[in-house]
Amino acid sequence: xxxxxxxxxxxxxxxxxxxxxxxxxxxxxxxxxxxxxxxxxxxxxxxxxxxxxxxxxxxxxxxxxxxxxxxxxxxxxxxxxxxxxxxxxxxxxxxxxxxxxxxxxxxxxxxxxxxxxxxxxxxxxxxxxxxxxxxxxxxxxxxxxxxxxxxxxxxxxxxxxxxxxxxxxxxxxxxxxxxxxxxxxxxxxxxxxxxx
Amino acid sequence: xxxxxxxxxxxxxxxxxxxxxxxxxxxxxxxxxxxxxxxxxxxxxxxxxxxxxxxxxxxxxxxxxxxxxxxxxxxxxxxxxxxxxxxxxxxxxxxxxxxxxxxxxxxxxxxxxxxxxxxxxxxxxxxxxxxxxxxxxxxxxxxxxxxxxxxxxxxxxxxxxxxxxxxxxxxxxxxxxxxxxxxxxxxxxxxxxxxx
Numbered sequence: 001x002x003x004x005x006x007x008x009x010x011x012x013x014x015x016x017x018x019x020x021x022x023x024x025x026x027x028x029x030x031x032x033x034x035x036x037x038x039x040x041x042x043x044x045x046x047x048x049x050x051x052x053x054x055x056x057x058x059x060x061x062x063x064x065x066x067x068x069x070x071x072x073x074x075x076x077x078x079x080x081x082x083x084x085x086x087x088x089x090x091x092x093x094x095x096x097x098x099x100x101x102x103x104x105x106x107x108x109x110x111x112x113x114x115x116x117x118x119x120x121x122x123x124x125x126x127x128x129x130x131x132x133x134x135x136x137x138x139x140x141x142x143x144x145x146x147x148x149x150x151x152x153x154x155x156x157x158x159x160x161x162x163x164x165x166x167x168x169x170x171x172x173x174x175x176x177x178x179x180x181x182x183x184x185x186x187x188x189x190x191x192x193x194x195x196x
Numbered sequence: 197x198x199x200x201x202x203x204x205x206x207x208x209x210x211x212x213x214x215x216x217x218x219x220x221x222x223x224x225x226x227x228x229x230x231x232x233x234x235x236x237x238x239x240x241x242x243x244x245x246x247x248x249x250x251x252x253x254x255x256x257x258x259x260x261x262x263x264x265x266x267x268x269x270x271x272x273x274x275x276x277x278x279x280x281x282x283x284x285x286x287x288x289x290x291x292x293x294x295x296x297x298x299x300x301x302x303x304x305x306x307x308x309x310x311x312x313x314x315x316x317x318x319x320x321x322x323x324x325x326x327x328x329x330x331x332x333x334x335x336x337x338x339x340x341x342x343x344x345x346x347x348x349x350x351x352x353x354x355x356x357x358x359x360x361x362x363x364x365x366x367x368x369x370x371x372x373x374x375x376x377x378x379x380x381x382x383x384x385x386x387x388x389x390x391x392x
Binding site: 107108110111114128132153154156157159160161163164165166167168169171172184185187188189192193195 | 303304306307310324328349350352353355356357359360361362363364365367368380381383384385388389391
């Protein structure tokens with residue numbers, strides 16, 4: 001599957017791919033997932049629907065890939081040699097404006113996910129699971145270095161803390177997460193829970 | 197405002213009120229917030245729209261009051277004399293089936309909230325703020341008893357931890373929160389972050 005996708009995807013340039021992904025995100029913000037059609041993406045990007053389907057296979061995959069490209073850095077690529085360094089770099093790579101935009105996007109998608117099992121699966125396979133795996137790898141390295149106790153019960157809940165904070169803050173305080181909030185939350189909650 | 201509401205509300209019996217609230221929640225689950233009409237509530241409960249508006253003022257208030265009545269116990273009513281006791285009682289009063297139902301309901305409402313500022317305000321005034329205030333009062337009593345350091349930075353983030361866990365678990369693990377998860381999460385994350 002991965003090979004098939006990568007051979008499909010190699011047919012257009014990275015610049016053209018970025019342009020297509022940007023157009024998909026613009027449309028997502030304008031009309032939402034349900035109303036987004038492959039016809040509209042084709043018209044906006046002056047490409048053929050055949051190209052879109054050959055390149056991405058389906059609307060859910062196209063949307064998940066477009067979202068994947070908004071992320072400035074993946075947790076899988078972060079490895080500074082200390083847990084505090086890894087989290088600091090994660091925050092440093094986060095962009096306040098981008099996070100505010102993402103919050104609005106993800107809110108719309110949270111609803112769409114429950115109407116479309118295909119979108120749910122594409123987001124999980126391409127966005128959620130790789131980041132959660134990257135986070136667990138980061139934590140395992142920290143355990144191996146002796147920074148976190150191997151039997152620390154909070155190890156299983158770090159994704160819940162971080163993803164939960166992203167969703168809860170707009171609900172509780174009517175504002176999206178920014179770098180200051182992330183830093184405070186990690187210092188006040190995540191590190192103490194991990195005993196760091 | 198409170199007096200006016202309570203005088204409006206005193207015109208029907210508590211049993212009839214519970215019946216009306218149950219019918220509103222059934223309709224919410226069946227058709228969602230946007231499609232729920234006062235006509236449908238009136239038809240389902242064999243009451244007049246005039247009664248509904250006199251009793252609840254508006255659709256957002258009716259929905260918020262109906263949701264308020266699904267809660268078996270409010271945090272404001274819990275005061276066992278210790279923080280561990282308060283959280284244990286909170287979990288004990290939670291009902292697994294009810295939480296699964298609530299998760300589905302709240303998911304639908306998260307979307308509706310962003311389309312309707314009136315619903316947002318009614319949910320905040322009648323559901324969210326009172327519970328968060330109850331939680332903060334519970335934490336203040338714990339600080340006064342010396343269980344939590346007064347300057348513990350996690351004190352500000354307890355609502356984010358709890359509400360975040362409720363929303364993040366279904367997204368991460370495809371399952372609603374139950375009492376076992378709540379107990380584990382509080383023991384692994386909330387108490388260590390608070391230094392308890």
